[in-house]
Amino acid sequence: MAQAHGIEAEGLVRTFKGGIRAVDGIDLRVEPGEIYGFLGPNGAGKSTTVHMLTTLLPPTSGTARVAGFDIVKEGPKVRTAIGAALQEAALDSLLTGREHLNLQCALHGIPRSERRARSQELLERVGLTLAADRKVGGYSGGMKRRLDLALALAHRPTILFLDEPTTGLDVQSRSALWGEVARLAREDGVTVFLTTQYLEEADALADRVGIIDHGHIVAEGTPAQLKAQIGRPTVEATPADGATPEAIARILERFGEPTGGSAKGVAVRLEHGVSDLAGIVRALDSEGIKLENLALHAPSLDDVFLAKTGRSLEGAEEEEAEVEA
Amino acid sequence: MISRPKGRFRWASKWFDRSAPTATRARPARPDAGTASGAFWSVAFAVAWRVLHNVFTTPSLFLPGMIFPLFFFTAFAGGLSRVDNIPGFDFPNGYTAFQFVFVLLQSAAFGGVFTGFGIARDFEYGFARRLLLAAPRRSGIVAGYALAAAGRWAVTATILTIVALAVGMQVGGGGVDLVALYALALIVNLAGTLWASGIAMRLRTVQAGPIMQLPVFLTLFFAPVYVPLALLNGWLHSVASVNPATSLLEAGWRGLRSAERAAL
Numbered sequence: 001m002a003q004a005h006g007i008e009a010e011g012l013v014r015t016f017k018g019g020i021r022a023v024d025g026i027d028l029r030v031e032p033g034e035i036y037g038f039l040g041p042n043g044a045g046k047s048t049t050v051h052m053l054t055t056l057l058p059p060t061s062g063t064a065r066v067a068g069f070d071i072v073k074e075g076p077k078v079r080t081a082i083g084a085a086l087q088e089a090a091l092d093s094l095l096t097g098r099e100h101l102n103l104q105c106a107l108h109g110i111p112r113s114e115r116r117a118r119s120q121e122l123l124e125r126v127g128l129t130l131a132a133d134r135k136v137g138g139y140s141g142g143m144k145r146r147l148d149l150a151l152a153l154a155h156r157p158t159i160l161f162l163d164e165p166t167t168g169l170d171v172q173s174r175s176a177l178w179g180e181v182a183r184l185a186r187e188d189g190v191t192v193f194l195t196t197q198y199l200e201e202a203d204a205l206a207d208r209v210g211i212i213d214h215g216h217i218v219a220e221g222t223p224a225q226l227k228a229q230i231g232r233p234t235v236e237a238t239p240a241d242g243a244t245p246e247a248i249a250r251i252l253e254r255f256g257e258p259t260g261g262s263a264k265g266v267a268v269r270l271e272h273g274v275s276d277l278a279g280i281v282r283a284l285d286s287e288g289i290k291l292e293n294l295a296l297h298a299p300s301l302d303d304v305f306l307a308k309t310g311r312s313l314e315g316a317e318e319e320e321a322e323v324e325a
Numbered sequence: 326m327i328s329r330p331k332g333r334f335r336w337a338s339k340w341f342d343r344s345a346p347t348a349t350r351a352r353p354a355r356p357d358a359g360t361a362s363g364a365f366w367s368v369a370f371a372v373a374w375r376v377l378h379n380v381f382t383t384p385s386l387f388l389p390g391m392i393f394p395l396f397f398f399t400a401f402a403g404g405l406s407r408v409d410n411i412p413g414f415d416f417p418n419g420y421t422a423f424q425f426v427f428v429l430l431q432s433a434a435f436g437g438v439f440t441g442f443g444i445a446r447d448f449e450y451g452f453a454r455r456l457l458l459a460a461p462r463r464s465g466i467v468a469g470y471a472l473a474a475a476g477r478w479a480v481t482a483t484i485l486t487i488v489a490l491a492v493g494m495q496v497g498g499g500g501v502d503l504v505a506l507y508a509l510a511l512i513v514n515l516a517g518t519l520w521a522s523g524i525a526m527r528l529r530t531v532q533a534g535p536i537m538q539l540p541v542f543l544t545l546f547f548a549p550v551y552v553p554l555a556l557l558n559g560w561l562h563s564v565a566s567v568n569p570a571t572s573l574l575e576a577g578w579r580g581l582r583s584a585e586r587a588a589l
Contacts, residue, residue: 055458056454056457076364079458079461080461086451090453091455092375092452094378094383095379099378106367106370106371107372107459108459109364109367109368109461
């Protein structure tokens with residue numbers, strides 16, 4: 001069942017003490033039933049945006065409607081319509097998983113007669129039936145995330161906010177969570193607003209992606225559209241023992257502009273696309289340069305981020321970490 | 326129409342049981358979504374249940390709130406029982422009853438303060454965020470904490486009363502006086518809860534504990550706690566005379582005082 005309203009924001013701003021504008025005039029529109037990926041490094045303003053849209057923080061200026069309700073004037077109605085699993089699973093270590101679900105159902109006013117069945121249904125859904133009566137203080141990170149997701153679904157929300165839901169999870173747990181989020185949107189028609197700093201997460205899950213940096217949305221579109229804006233692939237050559245990176249760089253620069261590669265490799269964005277590859281191989285061979293590896297990379301969301309902000313997402317992470325330190 | 330990956334993560338979804346009922350389908354859930362009072366009370370009772378559940382199943386949370394009033398009562402009423410004999414001590418029902426009123430009101434006030442500690446802990450560890458996100462009516466959260474504080478204190482007050490009666494406390498007042506005494510203590514408990522809740526919600530850290538506790542502690546102990554106001558001298562008498570806690574204690578003492586002996 002598709003609901004009539006998604007998320008709309010216009011000129012959303014949040015300023016903190018000291019004049020820091022964590023979110024600086026965001027406009028966005030998320031269609032009902034869509035998975036919207038909000039991608040950006042730490043400190044870009046992702047969580048602040050989610051906190052405003054979920055009524056945890058009032059905006060300094062701007063307006064937003066979630067599920068058709070104004071986030072400032074109609075907070076109670078917004079909270080009734082949404083579910084949220086925020087960055088750190090807010091769980092009480094003294095309660096069991098089942099008690100958490102009963103509590104969540106009670107907070108949402110689900111009648112006592114339905115709570116037990118609803119809790120059991122959600123425990124089965126996230127695979128926590130065996131651990132249901134254990135205190136969550138003893139749960140693993142993945143179990144806590146799954147419980148957090150179940151709690152967010154307790155009252156059958158039409159819009160789900162997931163703030164970096166897979167941060168700190170192992171690959172298997174992450175994939176399982178992705179699968180469940182995709183299923184929620186596909187089968188249940190839930191609108192999902194997902195923030196992430198993982199490119200592959202946004203790429204795999206999101207119907208549309210908004211890239212945020214320093215409080216601004218710098219790019220928005222489907223992953224395919226965004227990558228198409230970059231258009232050209234990159235090629236990265238890693239020298240074998242004895243070959244110098246400078247010599248490789250000299251040859252590669254004939255085929256495109258240099259771009260960020262790995263520590264050992266030399267990379268360029270190809271001027272004419274994949275068709276340049278044969279010429280590169282011939283040129284390297286004619287100079288007698290031996291390579292350990294030659295790799296062709298299709299454009300990624302990191303390339304999009306690089307093109308829009310002038311730095312890579314990983315580099316931005318480190319930069320933010322240094323600023324915070 | 327939005328295209329969506331199909332079967333893409335099936336290999337890894339060992340935890341999420343796809344055979345489980347899929348009644349999660351998006352639809353309005355709250356049967357009482359339209360009734361503000363329904364939302365308020367469901368939130369309040371849920372919050373109160375959680376606090377009381379945690380307090381009564383975790384000895385480290387329950388025992389301090391229980392032991393301190395009993396300790397104060399036995400220490401003061403027992404150790405200072407000869408105060409009963411000093412000239413000017415005019416409380417007709419004896420020193421045990423005199424001390425009982427103070428300890429009852431003190432336990433009520435600190436019951437509220439301990440609840441404030443819990444709120445601060447909830448903010449610091451993030452659980453308050455869950456409550457703020459889930460509660461359509463946020464005023465219900467404060468009401469829930471207040472209900473929990475009252476419930477927690479009710480247990481303390483019951484045990485304190487049983488102990489006091491067991492050690493021979495004389496109760497002189499009538500039924501209405503006694504009800505008034507416990508109602509007064511409940512109001513003190515509510516005041517303590519609201520005071521500590523305000524601090525906790527403003528500062529959102531357990532480090533705010535002393536700010537919640539110290540003013541209540543000072544207010545109570547600058548009142549005529551050990552002897553009646555008339556027996557205090559100097560600056561302490563001056564402070565106690567204007568201290569609102571003195572009026573609370575005097576009102577409480579009236580609840581236990583024998584009318585006949587008081588008239589004397």
